[in-house]
Amino acid sequence: MGSDKAPKPEIEGALQAARHHGARVLLVGPEARLKSELARYPGARRLPIEVVHASEVITMDDKVEAIRAKRDSSIRVGLRLVREGRAAGFVTAGNTGAAMATAKMVLGALPGVDRPALAAAFPTVLNTAAVLLDVGANVDCEPVNLAQFAVMGDIYCRAIFGMQRPRVGLLSIGEEEGKGNDLTREAFQLLKQLPINFIGNVEGRDLYNGDVDVIVADGFVGNVALKTSEGVARLVRAVLKETLRSTITRQVGALLSRNAFSDFKKRLDHTEYGGAPLLGVKGVCFITHGSSNTNAIKNAVRVASEFAAGRVNETIARELARLRPAAALQTS
Amino acid sequence: MGSDKAPKPEIEGALQAARHHGARVLLVGPEARLKSELARYPGARRLPIEVVHASEVITMDDKVEAIRAKRDSSIRVGLRLVREGRAAGFVTAGNTGAAMATAKMVLGALPGVDRPALAAAFPTVLNTAAVLLDVGANVDCEPVNLAQFAVMGDIYCRAIFGMQRPRVGLLSIGEEEGKGNDLTREAFQLLKQLPINFIGNVEGRDLYNGDVDVIVADGFVGNVALKTSEGVARLVRAVLKETLRSTITRQVGALLSRNAFSDFKKRLDHTEYGGAPLLGVKGVCFITHGSSNTNAIKNAVRVASEFAAGRVNETIARELARLRPAAALQTS
Numbered sequence: 024m025g026s027d028k029a030p031k032p033e034i035e036g037a038l039q040a041a042r043h044h045g046a047r048v049l050l051v052g053p054e055a056r057l058k059s060e061l062a063r064y065p066g067a068r069r070l071p072i073e074v075v076h077a078s079e080v081i082t083m084d085d086k087v088e089a090i091r092a093k094r095d096s097s098i099r100v101g102l103r104l105v106r107e108g109r110a111a112g113f114v115t116a117g118n119t120g121a122a123m124a125t126a127k128m129v130l131g132a133l134p135g136v137d138r139p140a141l142a143a144a145f146p147t148v149l150n151t152a153a154v155l156l157d158v159g160a161n162v163d164c165e166p167v168n169l170a171q172f173a174v175m176g177d178i179y180c181r182a183i184f185g186m187q188r189p190r191v192g193l194l195s196i197g198e199e200e201g202k203g204n205d206l207t208r209e210a211f212q213l214l215k216q217l218p219i220n221f222i223g224n225v226e227g228r229d230l231y232n233g234d235v236d237v238i239v240a241d242g243f244v245g246n247v248a249l250k251t252s253e254g255v256a257r258l259v260r261a262v263l264k265e266t267l268r269s270t271i272t273r274q275v276g277a278l279l280s281r282n283a284f285s286d287f288k289k290r291l292d293h294t295e296y297g298g299a300p301l302l303g304v305k306g307v308c309f310i311t312h313g314s315s316n317t318n319a320i321k322n323a324v325r326v327a328s329e330f331a332a333g334r335v336n337e338t339i340a341r342e343l344a345r346l347r348p349a350a351a352l353q354t355s
Numbered sequence: 356m357g358s359d360k361a362p363k364p365e366i367e368g369a370l371q372a373a374r375h376h377g378a379r380v381l382l383v384g385p386e387a388r389l390k391s392e393l394a395r396y397p398g399a400r401r402l403p404i405e406v407v408h409a410s411e412v413i414t415m416d417d418k419v420e421a422i423r424a425k426r427d428s429s430i431r432v433g434l435r436l437v438r439e440g441r442a443a444g445f446v447t448a449g450n451t452g453a454a455m456a457t458a459k460m461v462l463g464a465l466p467g468v469d470r471p472a473l474a475a476a477f478p479t480v481l482n483t484a485a486v487l488l489d490v491g492a493n494v495d496c497e498p499v500n501l502a503q504f505a506v507m508g509d510i511y512c513r514a515i516f517g518m519q520r521p522r523v524g525l526l527s528i529g530e531e532e533g534k535g536n537d538l539t540r541e542a543f544q545l546l547k548q549l550p551i552n553f554i555g556n557v558e559g560r561d562l563y564n565g566d567v568d569v570i571v572a573d574g575f576v577g578n579v580a581l582k583t584s585e586g587v588a589r590l591v592r593a594v595l596k597e598t599l600r601s602t603i604t605r606q607v608g609a610l611l612s613r614n615a616f617s618d619f620k621k622r623l624d625h626t627e628y629g630g631a632p633l634l635g636v637k638g639v640c641f642i643t644h645g646s647s648n649t650n651a652i653k654n655a656v657r658v659a660s661e662f663a664a665g666r667v668n669e670t671i672a673r674e675l676a677r678l679r680p681a682a683a684l685q686t687s
Contacts, residue, residue, distance in 0.1 A: 120529075148593045159528060162536040196491060196578040197452075204494040204575045227582030231590040240579075243536045246528040247576055248583045250559030255587040258563040261480045273612045280605045280612065 024052040024080045024097040025117025026315045032116070034060055036320020037072055044325045047071040049110055051101040053078065075100060081121045083313065090121040098122055102129040105306040112307030112327035114298065116315040122308065123160050123301055130306040133336055135343030138164070139303035140172045140242070141310065142179055143249055144296040149233030152184045152296060155194075157242040158249045160301065164241035169193070169210035170217060174346065175302040175339050176237035177219045182333040183326060189236035192225030194244060199224070206241060214239070217346065297326030303339065307331045356384040356412045356429040357449020358647045364448070366392055368652020369404055376657045379403040381442055383433040385410065407432060413453045415645065422453040430454055434461040437638040444639030444659035446630065448647040454640065455492050455633055462638040465668055467675030470496070471635035472504045472574070473642065474511055475581055476628040481565030484516050484628060487526075489574040490581045492633065496573035498541035501525070502549060506678065507634040507671050508569035509551045514665040515658060521568035524557030526576060531556070538573060546571070549678065629658030635671065639663045 026032045030052060037048040050057050054076035061067050061074065077100035079093040093099065098117055104110035106129055115122050123141060132139055140157035147153050156176050161168060173191050180189040193211055195203035200211060202224055214221045225235045227248060240248065267277040298311030298319065309327045311319050358364045362384060369380040382389050386408035393399050393406065409432035411425040425431065430449055436442035438461055447454050455473060464471055472489035479485050488508050493500060505523050512521040525543055527535035532543060534556055546553045557567045559580060572580065599609040630643030630651065641659045643651050 146590075148590050162528065194579060196494065196575055196582070204573075207575075227579045227584070228586040228589070230583055231586040241536075243528055243539075244576055244579055247526060247559045247572075248579055250528070251562055251580045251583050252559070252587045254560040254563040255584045256591070257560070258478075258480050259588070259591050267612055270614070273614065275611055277612050279607055280599055280609050282602070282605065 024077075025115045025122075025313070026311075026320070027116075027313050028316075029116070030057060030060055032315055032317050032320050034064070035317040036315075036324060038064055038067060038070060039317060039321040040324035040328075041070040041072055042066075043321070044328065046324050046328050048324060049073050049075045049101075049104060051075045051077050051097045051104070052080070075104065077101070081118050083118050085118060085121060087124070090118070090124060096121075096125075098125050099129065102126055102306070102308065105308070106130055111331035112309065114309045114311065114320065114323045114327050116298075116311045116313055116320065116323075119159065119310050122310045126301050126304050126306070126308040130304040130308065133303050133305050133340045133343070135340055135347055136171060136175070136303035138168045138171070139301050140168075140175060141299050142176060142302050143245075143299045144184075145231070145252075146296075147231050147233035151233050151236070152180075153230060153233070153236055153238065154180055154184075154189075155230065155238045155240065155245055155249065156302065157240065157245050158299065159242045159246040161242040163243070164206065166206060166209040166213050169206070169239050169241065170213040171303070171343065173214050173217060173219055173221070173237065173239045174342055176239060178335060178338050178342060179300065179302060179330075180237050182335045182338065183329060184236075186236055188220045190222045190234070191219050191237040191239065192222050192229065192235035194227070194230075194238050194240035194248065195224035196226060197224060198226065210239070297322040300327075300330060305336070307336070356409075357447045357454075357645070358643075358652070359448075359645050360648075361448070362389060362392055364647055364649050364652050366396070367649040368647075368656060370396055370399060370402060371649060371653040372656035372660075373402040373404055374398070375653070376660065378656050378660050380656060381405050381407045381433075381436060383407045383409050383429045383436070384412070407436065409433070413450050415450050417450060417453060419456070422450070422456060428453075428457075430457050431461065434458055434638070434640065437640070438462055443663035444641065446641045446643065446652065446655045446659050448630075448643045448645055448652065448655075451491065451642050454642045458633050458636050458638070458640040462636040462640065465635050465637050465672045465675070467672055467679055468503060468507075468635035470500045470503070471633050472500075472507060473577075473631050474508060474634050475577075475631045476516075477563070477584075478628075479563050479565035483565050483568070484512075485562060485565070485568055485570065486512055486516075486521075487562065487570045487572065487577055487580065488634065489572065489577050490631065491574045491578040493574040495575070496538065498538060498545050501538070501542035501571050501573065502545040503635070503675060505546050505549060505551055505553070505569065505571045506674055508571060510667060510670050510674060511632065511634060511662075512569050514667045514670070515661060516568075518568055520552045522554045522566070523551050523569040523571065524554050524561065524567035526559070526562075526570050526572035526580065527556035528558060529556060530558065542571070629654040629656075632659075632662060637668065639668070 040046040077097040079096040101113045141160045142156035195207045298309040301308045372378040409429040411428040433445045473492045474488035527539045630641040633640045
């Protein structure tokens with residue numbers, strides 16, 4: 024029930040994930056409504072899709088108290104299915120803060136993880152994927168949290184994007200070791216000791232150039248970087264549209280180039296990446312953009328399935344347990 | 356001597372600023388070289404342009420020690436001209452870190468300013484200008500620093516962009532008052548008390564939407580936001596170019612739309628905004644991008660002149676002195 028146009032993208036995304044990726048999907052929300060919507064799709068009955076009732080819905084404007092009070096919200100019910108082992112993972116396009124808070128509460132953290140982190144994947148100039156974490160689960164972080172994010176990001180990249188040895192960078196302001204703020208300078212020392220391919224500090228302009236695969240930041244900085252990117256993308260779209268429409272010649276030109284613009288849109292389409300996993304919780308939880316369409320939901324269901332099948336959480340717990348005795352990952 | 360193609364953009368920018376804006380320009384750098392370059396422009400002799408000798412040049416790779424050691428660098432000599440009152444302001448496209456450090460050392464801070472801040476101006480969807488500060492002068496800030504940035508940004512916007520009552524926002528992750536990290540939550544309380552048009556928290560996606568005129572952040576976060584924007588802009592350019600070139604039809608379309616693309620480039624052109632002032636130092640210091648062209652230098656000289664003529668620094672010192680007795684701006 025989370026997306027801006029819920030439940031249509033969720034239902035259609037579930038149908039496509041079932042049809043094309045063999046996923047079995049539990050749709051969580053008001054039963055009567057979901058069943059009547061589902062009945063519109065003739066093929067649905069032959070697909071492994073079930074409805075699980077949840078009487079409440081968390082809105083984008085709900086505050087913390089409201090979120091806690093809605094014990095039968097679709098987010099809470101969905102995450103309970105994961106905890107109880109009735110679902111391999113949970114996907115939501117709803118209120119990100121509510122989803123994160125509820126996942127931490129209902130699922131709890133994996134052993135060895137002090138703070139779960141939200142990891143966003145996006146495309147680069149080289150058409151590779153890069154992963155930025157944390158993009159908003161933790162606003163004030165300790166160096167050890169960033170070290171754990173690095174390990175989780177590395178494992179996620181290997182499991183989901185099939186990278187052998189992802190290059191892990193620390194988001195800072197200057198490439199030299201001494202550059203950055205107190206947090207990043209201390210985190211740098213921890214990241215150096217980890218058995219990952221740590222390439223040092225990277226800057227905001229490196230996020231999209233394909234030179235780094237996993238970018239580690241505290242949740243405040245990561246969130247600002249992600250949302251600033253959205254802002255720039257909107258600015259570019261608005262200005263491009265305006266300038267291309269201003270004369271007939273340009274309109275004809277734009278018409279001839281229209282496939283280029285649709286390719287362009289596709290290349291930069293975040294819906295291909297399946298949303299952001301909350302890494303470090305005991306279970307699989309993917310949060311997608313509120314503007315998610317059918318494709319975004321389909322891909323999120325696919326990637327969540329891969330995440331569960333790839334036993335990413337087991338690997339995270341094992342790696343962090345192995346590292347914990349080392350100075351690098353002890354909570355101070 | 357600072358830009359990537361120095362001294363050509365500097366010399367041509369100075370010529371244009373002299374010709375079109377009546378600026379008198381002192382070109383600082385190796386005298387023989389600058390004079391021989393200047394001799395190539397026949398009109399130069401009739402313009403009020405002089406050369407001031409500086410035997411050393413700070414490179415982009417120079418470390419702090421090298422910067423300190425080069426006592427006769429063009430940056431140091433230029434800033435000394437400002438301190439001695441022989442120049443109304445200084446413009447450089449050189450090493451940003453070196454320029455900031457040298458300006459703080461040579462000029463010192465204005466009374467009432469604990470930390471000078473670098474302020475970057477950029478275009479919005481609505482074709483207005485917005486100013487983000489600090490974009491890199493201070494990595495670890497106290498709430499009081501952010502309050503001073505807000506006052507300086509407000510004054511800068513009024514003086515240079517002619518805004519009556521700029522809307523000042525605090526860069527955070529969520530709009531509600533309680534959202535953000537420890538620093539922004541405390542800063543929020545100080546900003547509320549200031550005699551400025553404080554509109555509360557803004558997010559990364561608001562930077563470019565025209566809803567806010569002055570955006571306040573610590574230098575780490577501001578720098579990440581600025582450089583991330585550069586990264587996205589490069590990604591968009593690269594992908595657009597690639598997709599528009601991939602078939603003949605698209606190439607023809609792109610050719611017909613080429614004026615649109617040049618308009619587009621112009622709308623988003625940072626060179627129109629005249630670079631970033633280091634606000635809060637006793638003197639006028641503008642730092643432009645290393646890739647600055649003639650237009651960027653011309654505009655930086657123009658804006659630096661306006662900054663000096665508008666007595667922005669006097670206003671900053673007066674406003675901060677007036678506010679200092681208030682709890683809001685006392686250094687804790």
